[in-house]
Amino acid sequence: MRPETVAVTAGRPPDRPGEPLNVPIVMASNFRAGSPGLATVEYSRDGGTPTWRALEAAVGALEGGHATAFASGMAAVFAVLDLLPIGSRVVVPSDSYSTLRALLRTDGARGRWKLDYVDVTDTDAVLTAAESADLLWLESPTNPLMDVADLARLCAGARAAGTLVAVDNTFATPLLQRPLTLGADFVVHSGTKFIGGHSDLLIGLTVTADEDLNEQLGTRRELAGATPGGLEAYLALRGLRTMAVRLAAGQRSAGELAERLHAHPAVSRVRYPGLADDPGHSRAAAQMDGFGAVLSFEVSGGEQAADRVCEGLGVIRAATSLGGVESTIERRAKLPGQEHVPASLLRLSVGCEHVEDLWEDLDQALNRTL
Ligand SMILES: *Cc1c(COP(=O)(O)O)cnc(C)c1O
Numbered sequence: 001m002r003p004e005t006v007a008v009t010a011g012r013p014p015d016r017p018g019e020p021l022n023v024p025i026v027m028a029s030n031f032r033a034g035s036p037g038l039a040t041v042e043y044s045r046d047g048g049t050p051t052w053r054a055l056e057a058a059v060g061a062l063e064g065g066h067a068t069a070f071a072s073g074m075a076a077v078f079a080v081l082d083l084l085p086i087g088s089r090v091v092v093p094s095d096s097y098s099t100l101r102a103l104l105r106t107d108g109a110r111g112r113w114k115l116d117y118v119d120v121t122d123t124d125a126v127l128t129a130a131e132s133a134d135l136l137w138l139e140s141p142t143n144p145l146m147d148v149a150d151l152a153r154l155c156a157g158a159r160a161a162g163t164l165v166a167v168d169n170t171f172a173t174p175l176l177q178r179p180l181t182l183g184a185d186f187v188v189h190s191g192t193k194f195i196g197g198h199s200d201l202l203i204g205l206t207v208t209a210d211e212d213l214n215e216q217l218g219t220r221r222e223l224a225g226a227t228p229g230g231l232e233a234y235l236a237l238r239g240l241r242t243m244a245v246r247l248a249a250g251q252r253s254a255g256e257l258a259e260r261l262h263a264h265p266a267v268s269r270v271r272y273p274g275l276a277d278d279p280g281h282s283r284a285a286a287q288m289d290g291f292g293a294v295l296s297f298e299v300s301g302g303e304q305a306a307d308r309v310c311e312g313l314g315v316i317r318a319a320t321s322l323g324g325v326e327s328t329i330e331r332r333a334k335l336p337g338q339e340h341v342p343a344s345l346l347r348l349s350v351g352c353e354h355v356e357d358l359w360e361d362l363d364q365a366l367n368r369t370l
Contacts, residue, residue, distance in 0.1 A: 073190025155183025
């Protein structure tokens with residue numbers, strides 16, 4: 001089955017008369033002891049709930065591995081990092097999600113791990129750094145500079161060196177990119193974004209094809225208590241059902257907006273791997289089934305002009321986060337720890353509004369900076 005079909009069909013109750021089509025929201029901390037088939041779920045922090053497991057089954061089927069749901073994307077990220085022995089060496093992209101950077105920096109300063117920052121587009125440099133590391137952390141496309149890493153080559157090289165590879169697949173989603181099939185050991189997701197899709201929940205997932213690693217991640221969840229809520233797991237699975245159509249709509253508009261922004265006099269640079277002259281274009285075309293619904297662009301007038309663009313928008317919301325049905329825009333350099341991001345760079349997550357309404361909104365706000 002194709003991913004669009006898996007997103008709709010996986011994680012359903014048995015196909016039998018009288019069964020509900022959707023796994024219900026099971027709000028339970030504990031279960032009657034000794035129940036047949038439920039031996040491992042007596043306490044949900046340990047064994048999960050039917051609702052969590054339905055979401056895990058669906059995301060696991062899409063990525064080609066075993067999924068474990070967490071309280072947030074960061075809880076999933078932390079569970080993977082926390083598998084490492086104290087003092088491990090971690091290779092990380094010099095551009096990556098801001099809170100991941102904060103976590104690595106803060107706990108790195110306490111001696112938890114040693115960090116090696118790399119430009120993910122420089123495959124040879126990443127492989128050299130990964131040779132003596134315990135974990136290679138990757139994001140592709142990166143947040144927010146939209147750099148594209150050569151996942152297959154990096155995974156193969158790291159594997160040959162005995163280095164684990166984790167890929168944050170939040171931007172691409174398993175509909176556009178499946179890192180486990182390209183050789184990664186772990187995938188992590190902020191399910192808060194495209195999977196949930198409605199800006200109304202926080203959830204995260206890890207996925208790995210290795211049963212033992214998945215078990216270890218389940219143990220990290222249990223010990224840290226980083227459990228998802230029942231309602232959140234239910235809503236995330238409900239969001240996943242429509243992810244393919246939402247993403248297709250956002251992606252179509254993102255491609256169109258990227259072209260028009262590229263030609264706009266108030267824009268100095270657009271970063272979107274779907275643009276033919278983007279540095280990541282050929283790599284993304286080779287490893288992804290689409291270029292996604294997020295793009296970044298720099299405003300010619302600089303930082304203040306970029307802020308004025310955000311304030312001047314009406315349809316597009318000036319808000320953090322991404323992956324919702326509503327388009328959101330943010331000047332990322334205003335966040336702490338994002339000094340490497342150009343001051344006038346705006347990250348735009350394209351939602352399901354009509355592309356002409358989005359364009360009219362952007363065009364009028366940009367024109368006012370000229
Ligand atoms: C948002 C995000 C995260 C963190 O997820 P939360 O659900 O907010 O904890 C991790 N990685 C990327 C790429 C993200 O965009």
